[in-house]
Amino acid sequence: MNRILALLTFVFVLTGCNTNAGWTPDPNEPRAFVTTLGADTVAVEVYTRSGDSIEGILVDRLPYTHIVEYAASLDADGNVTNLQFTLRTPEANPAGPAGSSARISIVDGQGTVIRVGGENPDTVMVDVPAGTLPTLGRADVAMFEFEQVANMLREGASQIMLLGANGSAPRINESKVVSADTVSMDYYGYVRLGWTDESGQLLGVSGAATTNKSESRRVEPFVVGEMAERWAAMDASGNGIGVPSPGAVVAITLDSANLEVKYSQPAKRGREIWGQLVPEGQVWRTGANAATHFTTSKDLSFDGQVLAAGTYTVWSVYADGGLTLIFNSQTGQWGTVHDSALDLFSASMMGSDRTDSSERFVISLEDTEAGGSIIFDWDLKRFTLPFTVN
Numbered sequence: 001m002n003r004i005l006a007l008l009t010f011v012f013v014l015t016g017c018n019t020n021a022g023w024t025p026d027p028n029e030p031r032a033f034v035t036t037l038g039a040d041t042v043a044v045e046v047y048t049r050s051g052d053s054i055e056g057i058l059v060d061r062l063p064y065t066h067i068v069e070y071a072a073s074l075d076a077d078g079n080v081t082n083l084q085f086t087l088r089t090p091e092a093n094p095a096g097p098a099g100s101s102a103r104i105s106i107v108d109g110q111g112t113v114i115r116v117g118g119e120n121p122d123t124v125m126v127d128v129p130a131g132t133l134p135t136l137g138r139a140d141v142a143m144f145e146f147e148q149v150a151n152m153l154r155e156g157a158s159q160i161m162l163l164g165a166n167g168s169a170p171r172i173n174e175s176k177v178v179s180a181d182t183v184s185m186d187y188y189g190y191v192r193l194g195w196t197d198e199s200g201q202l203l204g205v206s207g208a209a210t211t212n213k214s215e216s217r218r219v220e221p222f223v224v225g226e227m228a229e230r231w232a233a234m235d236a237s238g239n240g241i242g243v244p245s246p247g248a249v250v251a252i253t254l255d256s257a258n259l260e261v262k263y264s265q266p267a268k269r270g271r272e273i274w275g276q277l278v279p280e281g282q283v284w285r286t287g288a289n290a291a292t293h294f295t296t297s298k299d300l301s302f303d304g305q306v307l308a309a310g311t312y313t314v315w316s317v318y319a320d321g322g323l324t325l326i327f328n329s330q331t332g333q334w335g336t337v338h339d340s341a342l343d344l345f346s347a348s349m350m351g352s353d354r355t356d357s358s359e360r361f362v363i364s365l366e367d368t369e370a371g372g373s374i375i376f377d378w379d380l381k382r383f384t385l386p387f388t389v390n
Contacts, residue, residue: 023220025197025201025203025218027049027199027201029221030046030047030048030056030221031046031047031048031049031056031143031144031147031201031202031218032044032045032046032218032219032220032221033045033046033143033204033216033217033218033219034216034217034219035214035215035216036214036215036216036217037213037214037215037244037269038213038267038268038269038270038271039269039270039271040241040269040270041061042060042061042062042214042241042244043058043059043060043061043062043216044058044059044227045057045058045059045142045143045144046221047070047143047144052073052074052075052076053071053072053073053074054070054071054072054074054080054144054148055070055071055072056069056070056144057069057070058070058136058142059227059228059231061231061240061241062241062242062243062244063241063242063243063244064089064093064096064097064232064235064240064242065089065090065093065096065228065231065232065234065235065240066087066088066089066090066096066097067087067088067089067090067228068085068086068087068136068142069085069086069088070083070084070085070086070136070142070144071083071084071085072084072134072144077155078151078152078155079106079131079133079152080106080133080134080148081105081106081107082103082104082105082106082134083103083104083105083134083135083136084101084102084103084104085101085102085103085136085165086099086100086101087099087100087101087118089232090228090229090231090232091229091232092229092230092232092233092235092236093232093233093235093236094236095236096232096235096236098117098118099117100115100116100117100118100121101115101116101117102114102115102116102165104134104163104165105134106128106132106134106163109127109128109129109130110125110126110127110128111125111126111127111128111132111134111163111170112124112125113125113126113163113165113166113167115165115167120166122167124167126163126167126168126169126170127169128161128163128170129159129161129170131152131157131159131160131161132160132161132162132163132170133145133148133149133152133160133161133162133163133173134163134164135162135163135164135165136164136165137164137165137166141185141190141192141205143202143205143216143218146185146192146194146202146205147194147196147200147201147202149173149175149183149185149194150183150185150194150196150200150202151200153175153176153177153183154177154200159172160172160173160175161173173185173186174186174191178193181195181196181197181198182194182195182196183195183196190207190210190211190212191209191210192205192206192207192210193205193206193209194206201218202218203217203218204216204217204218211285211288211335211336213271213277244266244267244288245264245265245266245267245287245288245289246264246265247262247263247264247265247289248262248263248264248265248362248363249261249262250363250364250365251365252365252366252367252372254365254367254371254372254389255298255371255372255389256298256389257296257297257298257300257389258295258296258297258298259294259295259296259297259365259372260294260295261292261293261294261295261314261363261365261374262292262293262295263286263287263288263292263293263361263363264287264288264289264290264292264335265287265288265360265361265362266287266288266360266361267359267360267361268357268358268359268360268378268379273378273379273381274318274321274378274379274381275318278316278318278378279318280318280319281317281318281319282317283315283316283317283326283338283340284315284316284317284318285315285335285336285338286314286315286316286325286363286376287335287361287363288335288361289334289335290333290334290335291313291315291330291331291333291334291335291337291338292313292314292315292335292363293311293312293313293314293331294311294312294313294314294327295310295311295312296309296310297309298389298390299389299390300387300388300389300390301387301388301389301390302345302347302385302386302387303347303386305345305347306390307327307344307345307387311331312327312328312329312331312344313327313328313330313331313333313338314326314327314328315328315338315343316349316376317346321351322348322349322351323348323349323351323376323383324346324347324348324349325346325347325348325349325374325385326343326345326346327343327344327345327346328342328343328344329342329344330342347385348385349374349376349383349384349385350383350384350385350386351381351382351383351384352381352382352383352384353380353381353382354377354379354380354381354382356380357379357380358377358378358379358380360378361376361377361378362376362377362378363375363376364377368386370386370388371386371387371388371389372386372387372388372389373385373386373387374387
């Protein structure tokens with residue numbers, strides 16, 4: 001990969017830089033992308049396509065800054081037959097994880113995965129059908145992979161499989177052509193839309209319609225020098241982005257009842273929250289990641305409706321400035337899995353305005369004279385639901 005990595009190191013996207021108004025993507029220049037989550041830049045990637053090869057670098061800040069250098073070889077039909085990559089932490093964060101590398105090759109219907117370093121070094125062989133795409137296996141899709149899927153769809157592929165470096169059997173990627181310039185791709189549970197120009201160059205990828213709201217845009221290649229080192233130094237000093245939506249637990253004992261809420265805390269990141277990030281009139285997971293769980297050791301009453309002692313998931317619906325809380329009997333699921341048939345009952349929360357903005361979504365439990373309250377704070381809104389212990 002050394003042939004082009006020296007060039008790519010200096011052809012990244014500068015955070016906050018503006019692309020020239022008259023710039024038009026050139027298929028012969030490096031493809032540079034910046035990925036944002038709200039107001040935060042969370043990744044940059046640049047790669048080149050030349051004949052039968054793709055080479056590039058991805059700098060990802062989540063949950064810590066790391067650099068992925070990759071190179072892929074394509075066969076005469078444009079399918080990736082070999083993908084090798086290395087992952088390392090920049091020197092500015094000496095406490096970061098040690099580096100690792102992997103190679104995925106596909107020959108005559110068999111995939112070979114070789115992992116070196118990291119937590120699980122191994123060599124694994126799996127059967128793979130035609131049209132299988134080796135991937136970096138990252139939580140957020142690499143742009144070169146999305147462009148490859150788009151190209152395969154344009155060439156008439158009906159089923160695309162993804163093979164990651166973990167050595168598991170390939171999984172179906174639910175991808176399809178949406179319109180003349182738009183494709184959709186289901187990447188490890190997140191459905192994104194990507195669009196291309198007439199020549200097939202990827203121009204951007206949007207997760208706006210998903211629970212993962214990241215946005216990726218192609219921009220004019222720009223020199224940034226030591227961007228990865230600067231981000232890594234921020235990690236080392238405790239000022240990095242970290243986990244986008246960290247887990248949290250709030251617990252309280254009141255009137256001899258032990259109460260606990262387990263949830264994840266998404267951040268505002270400069271975005272519009274109520275009616276936008278929290279959708280208008282739709283069931284919201286009430287947090288992020290896994291479904292939010294509520295446990296009580298005693299029966300509780302919410303405006304005459306009784307919640308028996310036990311563990312439940314809680315969901316909510318924001319509409320017309322108000323929030324309705326829903327208790328559901330299903331537990332252990334991800335936050336995108338809501339079965340309305342298992343809803344027990346719902347209760348309207350009381351809304352009020354905050355004088356200061358809460359950057360993260362916060363759930364709290366409060367002891368009151370009448371019993372207790374469940375409180376949600378985010379942005380400039382507070383929602384409260386009182387209850388009594390039976």
